[in-house]
Amino acid sequence: MSMHDHDTDKDGMHVETTEASPSKCRQWCLNPSVLILMGCVLGIVLGCLLGKYGASKELLTWVSLPGELFLRALTCVVVPLVFVNIFLSVVDMLQAGHAAKSGLYTLGYFGLTTVLSVLMSIVSVTVFKKWFSHTALSQANVVGSAGMLLVPCGNSTDAASVRWFPNGTLVCAAASDASSPLVLPSQSPTAPPTLSKTIQDQIFRALVPDNIVQQFVTGNYLGTLFLCHCIMAFAILLAVSMDKVTPRPVGIVQLCGELNAMLLVCIRFIIDLTPLAVLSLVAGGLGTTTDFMAAVADVGIFLVSFLVAVQF
Incomplete structure (x- = not known):
């Protein structure tokens, strides 16, 4: 069917008409960002209804199951996709004879985009975090006196008893302490790692894994701030090693290309x-x-920050 139709007016003149273009509203509704926003809004409505009418935990697990399967599928596909893409990219650069130059450009572009992403994240957190709801004290360290089981302990003159709290903590406290919340001492924080230890673990040891199969299984393919992690390094090593093999193994390149397409x-x-x-x-x-109200407000702030980030 032709894109142009010819109509005849009263004077016998031919008038050329063009088929209507797709609706802009339909194109806007099919935008991925708009669809994600709509999904979030519908999720808020459905979640509020489920909470209002007291949905069971079993029902909520079925509701959240599609999202969990989505995350599992995404993790499952991303790891081999990263590997074959890095491998094919290095092979193409070696064949073109511009591996060093292209590698520097790629590393510079990767570093620049990473820095910009980190800066955007820091700005977003700084701007929007004050609107998120916060609790005054951590529920893990502050426990009320309700629901405790009293067992005598200590000296008889102290009227102390072993008090059991819902978080599983046992404390020998006097009766005078029962009327006020008990702030449990938090565990002593571990000493932060030194700079040398961090550099050795996150850069050098991460680039040379002791078990590459385990890295594929765990999905630990992301790297430090400017360097690739072990799976990327392993893909680069294989591509460089393959370039030194004679005769050139063409089958592995073809296999990775087909895997990449799939x-x-x-x-x-x-x-x-x-x-x-x-x-x-x-x-x-x-x-x-x-x-x-607090949960919906937090999700609303998240949507605003998401829309701001999409514009950039």
Whole structure:
């Protein structure tokens, strides 16, 4: 069917008409960011309804199950996708003879985008964190006196008893302490690692794993701030080593290329399910909360920060 139709007016003149273009409103509604926003809003509504009518924990697990499966599928596909992409990229650079120059450009671009991402994250946290709800004291360290089981302990003149708290803590306290909340001493924090220890563990030891298969299983493919992690380093090592082999092993390159094409299709299919996953996770999370106003306010601030980040 032609894009142009010819109509005849009263004077016998031919008037050329063009088919209507797709609706801008429909294009806007199909925008991925808009779909994610809609999924979040629907998740808030569904989560509030589930919490209001006292949905059971079993029902909430079914509600949040699609979101959990989405995260598992994303993690499952990303690890091999990163490996084959790094491997093929290094192979292409070696074949073109510009490995050093292209590598420097890639490393510089990666470092620049990483710095910009970190700066944007810091700015977003600084701007929006004051609107999120906070509790005055940690529930892990502050325990009320309700629901305690009294067992005598200590000297008889002290009227002290062993008090059991819902978090499993046993304390020998006097009766005078029962009317006020008991602030439990927190565990002594461990000493922070030194700079040398951090550099050795997060950079050098991370680049040379003792078990590459375990790294694939754990999905630990992300790196430090400017350096790639072990799976990326292993892919680069394989690509450089393959370039030194004669005759050149073409089969492995073809296999990785076909795997890359299939994994890209998988990742597109998974990403298309992001709005449904957001709806599932938000609804499942809000269904378990009792303070709906604080939770909805936090989600609203998150949506505002998300929309601001999308603009950049």
